[in-house]
Amino acid sequence: MLIYRRLTEADAEAMRQMNQMFGAAFKDTKTYRYDQGDDAYFQRILGKDHVIVLACFHAGQVVGGLVAYVLDKLEMARSEIYIYDLAVDESHRRQGIATELINELKAIAAKTGAWVIFVQADREDEPAIQLYEKLGVREEPLHFDINLEEGNG
Secondary structure, eight states, rough: EEEEEOTTTTOHHHHHHHHHHHHHHTOTTSSSSOOOOOHHHHHHHHHHHEEEEEEEEEEEEEEEEEEEEEEEEEESSEEEEEEEEEEEEEGGSSSSSSHHHHHHHHHHHHHHHHEEEEOOOTOHHHHHHHHHHHHOOOOOOOOOOOOSSTTOO
């Protein structure tokens, strides 16, 4: 049985499991390490209203996860939600978990008054693109990472 829920301050261990799962899914275990962050760090971040972390559990283990951020807007009294990370453990893919995580986020977005959810997909990530095209409208914006080190620009 799959259980979906939003993580809270009490879920540091589940967040560690999620990071480990993200690392495997994104092939980036250096960034998404199980030992990243202590309990106090996760409690502080998971306790913030603008940080939304949803997990799918199977037999007590995180098998899917979504991390999103609420962005308050100044041009209008509304907010947007950005999906930053979304992944499902390889052994649980093609079961609708990612779609259900997004549906759970849509319910939260409706309650908080957000007017849109948006997500970025890499061009080579065809499964993600297919999922997002099924759920929303495709745009083709450009993305730039602005380095904080001097001399890069």
